[in-house]
């Protein structure tokens with residue numbers, strides 16, 4: 001398709017809008033095409049060898065031979081248009097923020113992009129079981145995410161599990177004389193961990209990519225939104241492990257699900273499917289696993305473009321009604337658990353897990 005004189009003139013104007021220097025080679029090409037389009041083939045005498053600039057221009061024009069003026073106009077117009085569109089896509093790339101990775105974590109991966117700080121459990125070969133180091137790293141990541149520029153924070157898991165909960169190795173290799181100390185230190189760490197969920201100052205979203213067990217199920221009640229893949233399951237097998245509920249679930253689960261349903265989950269180890277957890281109010285929405293990541297992240301990016309401060313004050317307002325109560329529940333639950341960890345029921349359950357007798 002031939003370009004009109006008007007298109008050719010428009011291209012000359014558009015060329016002036018280019019922000020970046022397109023480089024000497026392209027500039028020579030533009031010069032040559034312009035001369036060919038407006039004057040026809042090069043007939044002027046060849047400049048001397050030492051007149052580098054004029055010679056380069058002459059060579060470029062002369063290289064077009066007998067290219068017709070219409071063809072030259074067309075090539076000129078096309079070249080300008082391709083330069084402009086390349087520059088505009090570069091600008092778009094620059095405008096879309098890169099993901100930044102937060103340093104200093106081993107058991108989790110923390111990244112920020114599009115106003116979202118993502119805290120990802122990252123022990124996929126251990127089904128993202130939470131060991132002592134990971135509890136401390138999650139606490140640190142929540143502290144940082146609470147203060148950084150992100151609008152919302154997201155917790156998710158790497159691999160096929162969301163998390164298999166407390167790493168049962170946390171209770172192993174402890175000498176009998178050290179048991180009390182282990183239980184006391186465990187209760188302090190757990191209280192601090194859950195406390196950070198209670199106090200988190202901006203919207204906190206759980207993206208439950210697969211099965212979830214124990215502590216990572218109970219703290220879902222402290223998250224503001226829970227999105228789940230239809231592959232996810234929710235299991236808090238506390239009595240099976242000789243333990244008792246934590247993460248404020250003894251208070252929040254009956255509030256969320258009603259006492260009758262919460263009892264099945266917290267007393268009798270009932271494992272919920274994602275659909276059941278959604279029907280009982282623990283999960284906000286369930287997505288097909290095939291499209292889970294795409295749909296959820298598109299949704300979260302839209303949420304994260306809402307006014308940040310408004311979201312934070314609203315979240316804090318909602319939480320403020322219950323904060324004191326939640327901290328009291330957390331303290332009580334940790335006290336009870338401290339005792340449970342010293343019980344034969346609990347010790348036997350852990351031993352039997354490692355003897356591979358009691359896979360849940």
Ligand SMILES: CCCCCC/C=C/C(=O)SCCNC(=O)CCNC(=O)[C@H](O)C(C)(C)COP(=O)(O)OP(=O)(O)OC[C@H]1O[C@@H](n2cnc3c(N)ncnc32)[C@H](O)[C@@H]1OP(=O)(O)O
Nearest residue numbers: 125126127129164165166167168169186190214215359360
């Ligand atoms: C500071 C202390 C605070 C305590 C807070 C109180 C918290 C309570 C809870 O969270 S209770 C819940 C505890 N979790 C469990 O009881 C789950 C135990 N794990 C399992 O039942 C299974 O591993 C499984 C169902 C999650 C997965 O089964 P399967 O698909 O057959 O895989 P594997 O069992 O082979 O697991 C692969 C690999 O991961 C290790 N692993 C998985 N989960 C845990 C875990 N919770 N603790 C320790 N290790 C775990 C498993 O041993 C395998 O390791 P290996 O490859 O053999 O080295």
